[in-house]
Amino acid sequence: MKTINKVLIALTCISYLLAGCGQHNHDEHSHSEEHGHEHAEEDGHSHAEGHHHNEEHVVYFSQQQFDAFEIEVDTLPLRNLSSYVEANGRLEVPPQNEASVTTTIGANIVSIEVIEGDKVAKGQVLAKISHPDLIELQTDYINAWNQLKFLEKDYQRQKKLYEEKVGSGKEFQKTSADYLSTKGMVNGYEAQLKLLGLSIDKLKESEVYEQVLVTSPINGYIRAVEVKLGQYVQPQKALFEVVNIDHIHADLMVYEKDISKVKEGQKVKFSVESESDSELEAVIYSVGRAFEEDPKAIHLHAEIENKEGVLLPGMYVEGRILTDDAMVLAIPEEAVVREGDQFIVFTAEMHKNKADMPVWKFTPMEVRVGVKDQGWLEVKLVSPLKEGAQFAMNNAYYLISELKKEEAEHSH
Structure with missing residues (x-):
């Protein structure tokens, strides 16, 4: 029994000694932490690798870190922002500004006067064609014209005799039929020759053209050359494509769900790949009334206001139709980060630490x-x-990553 009591007394003494040592170590540890925290503030750095303060959900930067990461701070400005409808499409020109150049008679290409990309004026020669059929058409016209002049004189003579009841009615009818038939033939020849651009007056003087000029019907640029020297071309075959880009516009598609939001007069901001660094502006001047099934959309046309750079028909367009304007509080996109269903920004405050050095606090x-x-x-x-x-106006993703790192360290 005495032995047991001695053991209990010894254990009790040891427990008191251990408790005293533990309290002494704890006090030293607390003092060390306080001293380390003060030292970090004096340096303007945080506890975790010089980036964070021990306070949760806050990021601290020294002025040096603030400058290194080029963080910008400012108050939230009021900006005129517009609601918009996305609309994509292509650059196009009106139908009257495109021309497919053809010839009305089969012939051979004897010269080509332009190449793709050339600027041309209305009436400018693009090519020359020649063929025996062209010469035959002209000689047939000249013969018919001369025949018509003879028949006209005979017709006038027979008409006078018939009216004076001297000539035969049957003879007058035959002369009249021959005259009118030949006159119709001459008119037909003249119509064909005018389409070829030949001078009727010179043909009446028996001047025959060996070559026929193919000319541009509009001002513009040569978009395509579809022929080569010596080639025989059939009537109505496209020889050249000419386009006038003075009235190039944006042809956009608006999907069914957004049709009610668009109307004439609204502004469009868009970009094309050739001018990806700049944004162009246009105004809607026509909204289509035909609904397409695939895709379920309508066409609208917008006149480009600032035609800068290379804009060509067929270029792909990515656009936004501005529907409503309002003055609202705004912040740059790079100052906002999305976390699940939440959108986060960071307020910014600057204060001085014990060493009178700037410290930035981002919340x-x-x-x-x-x-x-x-x-x-x-x-x-x-x-x-x-x-x-004030708010951080950029680098939100960097700030949120630093915040998450601090929270992870606290969780350990």
């Missing part, structure tokens, strides 16, 4: 977002702000 704040326009987002505040509150 995450949930906001609601609205209209997006030209790299800016409308923001709707969930909680009130103090007057003059």
Whole structure:
């Protein structure tokens, strides 16, 4: 029994000694932490690798870090942002600004005067053609014209005799029929020759053209040359394609769900691949009334206001139709980060530490977002702000990653 009591007394003494040592170590550890925290503040750095303060859900940067990451801070500005409807399509020209150049008679190409890309004026020679059929058409016309002159004299003579009841009615009818038939033939020849651009007056003087000029029907540029020297071309075959891009416009498709939002007079902002660094503007001047089934959409046409750079028919267009304007609080897109269903921005505050060095404090704040326009987002505040509150205007993804790293360290 005495032995047991001695053992219990010894164990009790040891317990008191261990407790005293533990308290002493704990006090030393606490003192060390406080000293280390003060030292970090004096340096303007955070506890975790010089980036964060021990306070949860806050990111601290020294001025050096702030400058290194080129963080920008400012108050939320009011900006005129527009709601919009996305619309894609292509650049086109009106039908009257495109021409397919043909000839009305089969012939051989004897010269080509232009190449693709050449600027041409209305009436400018594009090519020359020649063929025996062309010469035959002209000689047939000359013969018919001379025959008509003879028949006209005979017709006038027979008509006078018939009216004076001297000549035979039957003879007058025959002369009249021959005259009118030949006159119709001459008119037909003249119509064909005019289509070929030949001078009727010179043909009446028996001047025959060995070659016929193929000319441009509009001002514009040669988009395509479809023939080569010596080639025989059939009537109505396209020899050249000419396009006038003075009235090039955006032909856009608007899907069924957005049709009610668009109307004439609305502005369109769009870009093309050849001018991807700049945004062009247009105004809707026509909204289609025909609904297409595949895709379920309508066409609309917008006149381009600032025709800069290389704009050619057929180029793909990515556009936004501006539907409503409003002055709203806004922030750059790069200052907002999405976390699940939440949109986060960072408020920014600067204060001095014990060493009188600047320290930046970034606090995450949930906001609601609205209209997006030209790299800016409308923001709707969930909680009130103090007057003059500043925000990080860029690098939101870097700030959120630093915040997550700090939270992960605290969880350990």
